[in-house]
Amino acid sequence: MQRTPLSTYRLQLHAGFTFAQAGAIADYIRDLGVSHVYSSPYLQAGKGSMHGYDVVDHHRVNTELGGEAGHSEFSKRLGELRMGQVLDIVPNHMSVDRQNRMWWDVLENGPSSRFATFFDIDWNSAEEKLRDKVLMPVLGDQYGRILSNGDIKIVREGTGFLVQYGEQAFPVAPRSLSTLLSRAAEMAPSDTLNFLAVSFARLPAPDSTERSVQLGRHRDKQVLLGLLTRLCGEEEAVCRSIDAALDELNGNIDALDEFLNAQNFRLAFWRTSDQELGYRRFFDVNSLIGLRMEREYVFEETHELILYWLDKGVLDGVRIDHPDGLRDPKQYLDRLRARAPHAWIVAEKILEPGEWLRSDWPVQGTSGYDYMNQCNALLVHPDGMRKLTAIYSEFARDSDSFHDIAFEKKTKISKETLASDVNRLASLFVAICESNRNSRDYTRAQIRRAIRNVAACFGIYRTYVVPATPVNEEDVTHINEAVEEAKRRKPDIDGGLFDFMQDVLTLKVTGDKESEFVARFQQFTSPVMAKGVEDTAFYCFNRLTSLNEVGGDPSLNGIAISDFHSYNAHIQATFPTTMITLSTHDTKRGDDVRARLAVLSEVPARWAAVLKRWSRMNAKYRSGKYPDANTEYFLYQTLIGAWPIDLERLQAYMQKAMRESKRITSWLDNDKEYEDALNSFMERILQDAAFTGELQSFVDRINRDGRINSLTQTLLKCTSPGVPDLYQGGELWDHSLVDPDNRRPVDYDHRRSMLAELSSRNWADAAKYAVEHFEEGSPKLWVITQALKLRLERPTSFDASGTYTPIEVQGPKADHVIAYQRSGDVIAIAPRFPHLLTDNWSGTSVQLPAGRWTDRLSGQVHEGGASIRISTLLDEFPVALLVKDSDKTVGQDTRRTEPQQVVA
Structure with a gap:
């Protein structure tokens, strides 16, 4: 029987980082406390693929990674280290490549x-x-x-x-x-x-x-x-x-x-x-064609090797890429579960705020974006966010709401890059209208507009209506809300057309063509959301870019600690072994970039002041009207979050970001004047010692607070309900931006030596050393390795049988402390809003449960059953991981007891 991971470490495999190189660092990953390596897709992809999502042959291992022999050696090495393996798989599409x-x-x-x-x-x-x-x-x-x-x-x-x-x-x-x-x-x-x-x-x-x-x-x-x-x-x-x-x-x-x-x-x-x-x-990638995965013979043809590996124990689990692209995601997952009943299966399901993973999906959970957005929102200050709204509106001279921008961009995407999808849907709906006397006079042009606008009004990726089965009330609600919003936004379109489309989507009107329309419309709304919001609107609405992440709502002003506890309690009760993460290969910014930017919500007045000052200082470097104010606002946040960053990295990132925004330039229609002006502006401001000096000074002022935010979210990720995932290299401070920036080579020799240094010390000495080497990333590495090793030592404290219990914090700074208990013997305590902690906790405290508690990060020992000041708990190290002393075997390793038997 395959085993559920206790933690995963994501590796991006390609010709420059093969199975052999992955195997060479496997012992380092094990020493971090990780139970499973989580690999990017490695079935045969197109030549030179850097990601593996462009599969051309499901029956072969990618030769550029080392082929079957390399895969066998890699899997054997993991088995020798008593580690498991999870693989990212791609059921939705293949590459239109000659090798296919x-x-x-x-x-x-x-x-x-x-x-x-x-x-x-x-x-x-x-x-x-x-x-x-x-x-x-x-x-x-x-x-x-x-x-x-x-x-x-x-x-x-x-x-x-x-x-x-x-x-x-x-x-x-x-x-x-x-x-x-x-x-x-x-x-x-x-x-x-x-x-x-x-x-x-x-x-x-x-x-x-x-x-x-x-x-x-x-x-x-x-x-x-x-x-x-x-x-x-x-x-x-x-x-x-x-x-x-x-x-x-x-x-x-x-x-x-x-x-x-x-x-x-x-x-x-x-x-x-x-x-x-x-x-x-x-989405809109012409070189990747959709598969008809709902057909059983297609499933069998494309999953033979994966199912073999799952059956033989080469793989313990899989991550399903983009299930929302499939015609019937649940049917696919049911089929996969039937063939791999014991596998750990997580789906890259993007959940929007307020949306939960469907309880009838036979998976362990999602790939973790929903958790990441909880952490993003937890670390921004609500009052500061409201002030940032006014600051951004004034500077960028743009008062449009995020939801208005999202609607506009989703509609634009539907008119342009996804217009062929709209045309196919329109042809279907024309035929449906022709067979209904009350709807036959609607024109193709009207129908196209209605389809675009209803799709743009969906607040989620998609619904899951299946013809000939009862419609889920949640789906009905989403469809009704989208139709009503479309009516409000487009009163010039006949409301009867919207109503008829609503009846078709909710199966009040049925038939073969209607069923086909419902299936294809549901496949259509997810690329509209992904391309219109995540790849466009997220680069246009720039109030605080740390909130602009997949599945997030950048217009929210944060969440309360009670909301975070409620979320975790729900996950523990429903999908307790879901994947949880802070960075992936697809995130717009690394977790440390976001953690630093979150501090801006604590210093809105200071941010407003430097923003105006920098804009005045750099006005002489503008070329006419470029860069515009919104671009400049975005650029300064990028510099703060990623600093230090060289010109080459900055220009490459800004080109991608601005083309994604499609405001002035785009991938299809480059505006050379704008891009040249922006490149010149960046080059000249980075050569200006006065500006870079002020930038460095500002970053220095908020940097430690950003580091504290990072340690907080790292500890929360490693101890919250779910299976924590670590993106390659992210065990140290990592200020990478969106791909390909976040896929640069990782210096594992340096990380290995740092881990060895920490591991050679006892808890107290290691904590002291980590704090002394703060800027090198030692504190983050220490939190990760101690928390993950604790999960290995006490797996039942974190698994489906465990519990999640918020701990009440008392005192004037209670809103600055996140504290909870896992299964009676583990407690996590972490601060938030560190910049505003000007009076050293002011007597804020927590009541520890009875018992003797050892902090695995600082080495401090605390007697429970009494109130303990937060300042005492966090005196030696910025966050605390308390473990109740017991008769449990300390250091017990629950990984595999025998190497895997591997046949590629």
């Missing part, structure tokens, strides 16, 4: 491909030109211009034929070879080649989807290609004639155009993807 044999087969054979039903492709496009074809938006200009320039060629590789455009290649449809081979047969001359040409023409049309026809067509095609290969091998003149026919074809634009029109794909200008793309993507 299933996709290649689809491009070659169209709807008749054996794998056509594996992918989420609309073969019945409303556009006649795209019927039974896949749009490939890869051209750098209009098709006609590219063709006229001679940039598209038909080439031969042995007896295989390709459409070549630059470095990209696409397979030629077998039937289309007929005219080419016929011409070559005339040149040879060759009766056999002519026979093959006629035989290729007789292959069944590519629009046949009957399985028997598909298999017969594939068999006949393979036989014909085999005969062609044999013929070319025996008669060199045949190959020469084929090459001559190819040269002739490539030299005749009209003939080449006709040949290309006979393919099962349509090459097009890359901008056409916004409106006409015929397949479901991962």
Whole structure:
């Protein structure tokens, strides 16, 4: 039986950090107290992949990481160290890469491909030109211009034929070879080649989807290609004639155009993807195509190796990437759970404020963004946040609310990069309206607008309505709220259309087309949220950017300690072994960046003063109107949070952030004037000693408070209900920004030596040493390793059988202390709002339960049953981890007792 992790350590594997390198640091990860390595996807991905989410083959281990042999050695090493392994897996999509044999087969054979039903492709496009074809938006200009320039060629590789455009290649449809081979047969001359040409023409049309026809067509095609290969091998003149026919074809634009029109794909200008793309993507990424994972044979084909590893104990669990992209997430999770009944399964489900993971999902929980946002909100001061609202509005000269900005950006995304998805939904809904006399007069344009606006008004990623089953009341509420909000925002759209769409989405109106619309609409709202809010609005509304994280609401003014306790109590009662985290490969800012920025909510007046002063100081470096005030406000927060940061890192990050915001520049339409002005501005202010001196002085003033925030959230993460995850390198202070900044190489030799230094000391000496080496990151490393080792020592204190009990804090500074007990023998105590603790706790205290309590961080011993001052508890170290002395074996390691048996 597989075992639930006690903690995980996320590793990003790629060609520059392979299984061998991961295995070499596994003992260091073990010595931190981690029970499981948590790896990024490592099935075969596209060449040069830095993340592994672009899978091309589910049956192979990524060769760039070391392949099967490297994976076997890595798994064996973890087994020797009595560590487990969790893998990130990608059920929603695959890469449209030549290495993807299933996709290649689809491009070659169209709807008749054996794998056509594996992918989420609309073969019945409303556009006649795209019927039974896949749009490939890869051209750098209009098709006609590219063709006229001679940039598209038909080439031969042995007896295989390709459409070549630059470095990209696409397979030629077998039937289309007929005219080419016929011409070559005339040149040879060759009766056999002519026979093959006629035989290729007789292959069944590519629009046949009957399985028997598909298999017969594939068999006949393979036989014909085999005969062609044999013929070319025996008669060199045949190959020469084929090459001559190819040269002739490539030299005749009209003939080449006709040949290309006979393919099962349509090459097009890359901008056409916004409106006409015929397949479901991962968000707006054209190179990642959606899988029809709801089909059992697709599940079996793509999960064979993963299920084998889970069954053999190579893996203890999996993290499911983007389940909301699936047609029916619960069906998928039910199927996975049935095949892996003992696996630890967590889903990357993004929960919005007030939303909980569905209780009927057969998983251990989420990947932890919901917990991260609880910590973000816990550490900002509510009064300060309200003041920051006015400061930001005045400086940026923008009083738009976050929710108005989010609605605008979600609508814009739906009009532009996700317009092809809207068009497919609109075609479905037009057909639905046509069959209903009360709705048949709604126009396609009206329907498109209604779809965009209802989707933009959803406050969550998606609902989970399944046709022919009762609709969950939670889903009904979300749908009704979205429709009512759409009506309020767009009164010019007929309310009856909104009402009819509401009836379809809540299954009051049913049918085959209605069911298809419901499924696809639910798959659509999640990319609208992700691209419109997280990748756009979060870079536009910049009041305090530490709150701009996945699943968060940057307009909130923080939460009370009681709210945090309520959240933890709910998790302990529902998903006690969920993953909890503070940083991931996808977070906008590292946890230490956010911890430092949170201090701004404690010093709003000082922040307002330096903001105005810096803006005046740097006015001479602006180029005309750029950078604008909102960009400048964002930039100064970035500098504070990530300082020290060099120009190269800063410029790369700001370019990404500003293009994501799509306010002035974007990835699709770069505004060179703006970007050049911003780059020049950053270069000049970083060369200005007066400015950087003031920046350094300001950071110095809040830095220790930011460090205290970091230690607080780190201790909370390691002791709250759930399984704490540590992102690679984050055991020391880490001021990384969004990827690729947070994927820079980690100096493990340095971390190993620091851990050895701390581990060689007793608790009191180690605490003293850590405080003395504060800026090196020793305190964070000490908190992590002590808390994680305690979880190994006393697993039942933190597991599903344990308890979570808030501890009452008394005194004038009670609102500055988070204190709770785990299962009667562990207590966590941590401060918040450290900058405002100007009078050293003012007699604030807690009542420790009876018993003898040892602080695993400072070494102090406290007798319970009496009131103890917070100043006493936190005198030697900024946070406290108290453990009740008992007969339990100290240092007992509950990891595996025998190495894994690994077969890759």
